[in-house]
Amino acid sequence: MNETRRAVLDALADGPVAGPVLAETLGISRTAVWKHVEALRDAGFDVDSEPDGYALAGVPDYGAEAVEFGLDAPFDVEYHDALPSTNDRARELAADGASDVVVLADRQTGGRGRRGREWSSPSGGVWMSLVLRPELPPARVPLVTLAAAVAVTDAAREAGVDAAIKWPNDCVVPREGTERGGDKLAGVLTEMEGEASRVSWVVVGVGVNVDVNPGELVGDATSVRAEGGDADRRAFVQRALERFDALRADPDAVLDAWRERAATLGERVRVETADGDVVGDAVDVTEHGALVVDTGDARRVVHAGDCQHLRPVDGA
Structure with a gap:
């Protein structure tokens, strides 16, 4: 959303405000004000024309403009x-020099997680x-992935879901006795391009089952909706x-x-790695994201692998 349209939208939210007043305040023509109002309506915003001027009466459920409106973080959204x-798509934008852009889709037709x-x-x-x-130096980029996992988990908790992080990059709703440590709510996948001493760009992919119908969930997946939480996608993305x-x-x-x-921390785990299984108690995670x-x-410091939560051994 360009800055002028954002300013128009912010003014309407505090409305009603007359078109001529808005034009003078923003230093644009009355025709430009009308065009911005119509563009907002086309984007799904409910803008009333009242005797005292324009007023914002409703915000669309989802989309670029909806997420950007009221977002207290410096991201542009492409929907x-x-x-x-x-x-x-994010890699394409990164190659073109973009930064602090969020690519958002209602659905993906070829989404993928770890290991393809x-x-x-x-x-x-x-x-x-x-x-x-x-x-950040390349060695500290894993902190970006860890931060994304924390952010998603906190958003899920704010939505009313008892979420936690399962190493390395899953957000789960804990269930006792399950190898995954719980039912999967979200995943994070990070890609990077750079050199030994500098990072060119990082793309952090996040997939969260928010308002997904429980009947569409596969395997051990769950959703905010299935857990009885607030399945408002716009609010979830913003948080x-x-x-x-x-x-x-x-x-x-x-x-x-x-x-x-x-x-995962404090649990007995089995991590399947390329060099064989590592079995023991998960006691910490390093700043490089290793378990x-x-x-x-x-x-043992495990940098990559499939982690299973095991039942405690007898007597433990």
């Missing part, structure tokens, strides 16, 4: 009804990718982006925030 992958796994992305979910240019923006401004706080929300597992003989 699509459908995309094969928001990460693919398919991720079901029906209408009703939050499918978004953030184009970022963090001032997640605002929390993420606060965390990226304070990277030293990210690790402790992740630990406080972790479902520290106490096997009983040593502490």
Whole structure:
């Protein structure tokens, strides 16, 4: 949304305000005011024409303008009804020099998770990718992923869902006795381009089952709606982006925030890695996003793998 239209929208929210007054205040013509009002109506905003002027009567449920309105974080939003992958589009924008842009889609037709796994992305979910240019060395970029997981978890909790983070990048609703540590609510997938000493760009893909019909959920997935939470996608996106923006401004706080929300820490786990299984107690996560597992003989630092939560051993 351009700055003039944003200013018109903010004025209407405080309305009613007469067109001539708005034109004079913003330094634009009355015709321009009318065009901006019509554009807002086309975008789904309910703008009333009252005797005293224009007034905002309603905000659309979803979309770029809807998310940007009232968003307390410096992101521009690009919205699509459908995309094969928001990460693919975000990489295109990153290659063109974009920064602090959120690619948002109502549904994805080719969504994917870790290791290229398919991720079901029906209408009703939050499918978004953030184009970022963090001032971090490449070794600290994993903090961006951890921050995104915290932000999504906090947004889910604000929506009324008892969410937690399962290593490495899933947001789950904890269930006792399940290998995944709970039913999956969201996932985070980060991609980066850069050199040894600098980061060119980072794309953080986030997929969240928010207002997804429980009948459309696959496997052990759940949704905010299925958990009885507030399934307002617009509010969810805004809270997640605002929390993420606060965390990226304070990277030293990210690790402790992740630990406080972790479902995996303190659990007995099995991590399937390329070099074999690592079994033990998950005791910590490093700033590089690696899981520290106490096997009983040593502490192993696991950088990647599939993590299963195990039942405690007898006597433990």
